[in-house]
Amino acid sequence: MSKKILIKKASGELVPFSEEKLALSLQRSKASEETIKLVIDDISSWITDEISTKKLYGRAFSLLRKYQRSSAARYSLKNAVMELGPEGYAFEKFVGYVFESMGFNVIVAQEIEGKCVSHEVDVIATNHENQHFVECKFYNSQGKRASVQVPLYIRSRVNDIIDKRKTIPEYKDFKFHGWVATNTRFTSDAQSFGECSGLNLLSWDYPEERSLKKLVEDKHLFPVTVLTSLTKADKKLLLSQGTVICRQIAEQPGLLKGLGVNSTKQKRIIQEAKDLSYKE
Numbered sequence: 001m002s003k004k005i006l007i008k009k010a011s012g013e014l015v016p017f018s019e020e021k022l023a024l025s026l027q028r029s030k031a032s033e034e035t036i037k038l039v040i041d042d043i044s045s046w047i048t049d050e051i052s053t054k055k056l057y058g059r060a061f062s063l064l065r066k067y068q069r070s071s072a073a074r075y076s077l078k079n080a081v082m083e084l085g086p087e088g089y090a091f092e093k094f095v096g097y098v099f100e101s102m103g104f105n106v107i108v109a110q111e112i113e114g115k116c117v118s119h120e121v122d123v124i125a126t127n128h129e130n131q132h133f134v135e136c137k138f139y140n141s142q143g144k145r146a147s148v149q150v151p152l153y154i155r156s157r158v159n160d161i162i163d164k165r166k167t168i169p170e171y172k173d174f175k176f177h178g179w180v181a182t183n184t185r186f187t188s189d190a191q192s193f194g195e196c197s198g199l200n201l202l203s204w205d206y207p208e209e210r211s212l213k214k215l216v217e218d219k220h221l222f223p224v225t226v227l228t229s230l231t232k233a234d235k236k237l238l239l240s241q242g243t244v245i246c247r248q249i250a251e252q253p254g255l256l257k258g259l260g261v262n263s264t265k266q267k268r269i270i271q272e273a274k275d276l277s278y279k280e
Helices: 019-028 033-046 053-067 069-075 077-082 087-100 149-165 188-197 212-219 232-240 246-251 253-259 263-277
Strands: 006-008 014-016 105-113 118-126 130-137 175-182 200-202
Touching: 006 053, 019 033, 019 053, 019 069, 033 053, 053 069, 069 077, 069 263, 077 212, 087 105, 087 118, 087 130, 087 212, 087 232, 105 149, 118 149, 130 149, 149 175, 149 188, 188 200, 232 253, 246 253, 246 263, 253 263
Parallel strands: 130 175, 175 200
Antiparallel strands: 006 014, 105 118, 118 130
16 A cells, blocks of 8 residues: 555544564464455555554454354454453453463452451462452543553452451461553553552453463463453353353253254354363
8 A cells, every 4th residue: 555544443542554563463463374364455555544443343253254153253252352341350350261261260240348448359370379459441442541550449448358368267377469451451550550559450452471362362261352252141041140151061062052042043152252261
């Protein structure tokens, strides 16, 4: 492309469109070289100046869905996490599965006693010597970032919990850790405070080598909202029933009974869930 095309991010920022970045995102979705070329050729001839990244994503997703469904599901991960929503604590449950995949015993939405007051903790992840207290911050817009006020507040809550836990004999030799997990991003000040105060932060792309995106992809923890075989109503019903990740469907196909879909569609959903849940 001779002229640099600018695209508009969710934050309103204009950035140059990059065929290379698009190709990389398609490669990460495990699209074939042939499919990648078809998608890039289409978008390069279609794209216009200052088009939103949302419309660009929608075009690429539709093309992937046409040519390679499993890649479309992987490509939609960021939007799929946004679909988890606050209703029914789906995002908290999703983060719980992330910690469970790392070998922890997980409890979601538990009220526990602090030194001064009681606190409801979104995720408590425990092994034989460590306990992690995770606050989940869900935002409905990709352009929204968790500001420094979020980790400032959570640090004080975690400190109150830890001060109490240290007085309980069963936790005598434990190490305690505080976390904030978000489906979007943190501001630079929030990241600096987290690093300085010892509060762990987990966001879509932070920390770089162990971000939410990377953990989900590496551990095959795709949420049910990525499934291209499901309607929005299907996804909402599954989430309301506590079915949050594709692996639940792959291992318990009976979870689909409440959807009222025919056997052909059930088989398609189950196969797609299996393709996303296990290493190739």
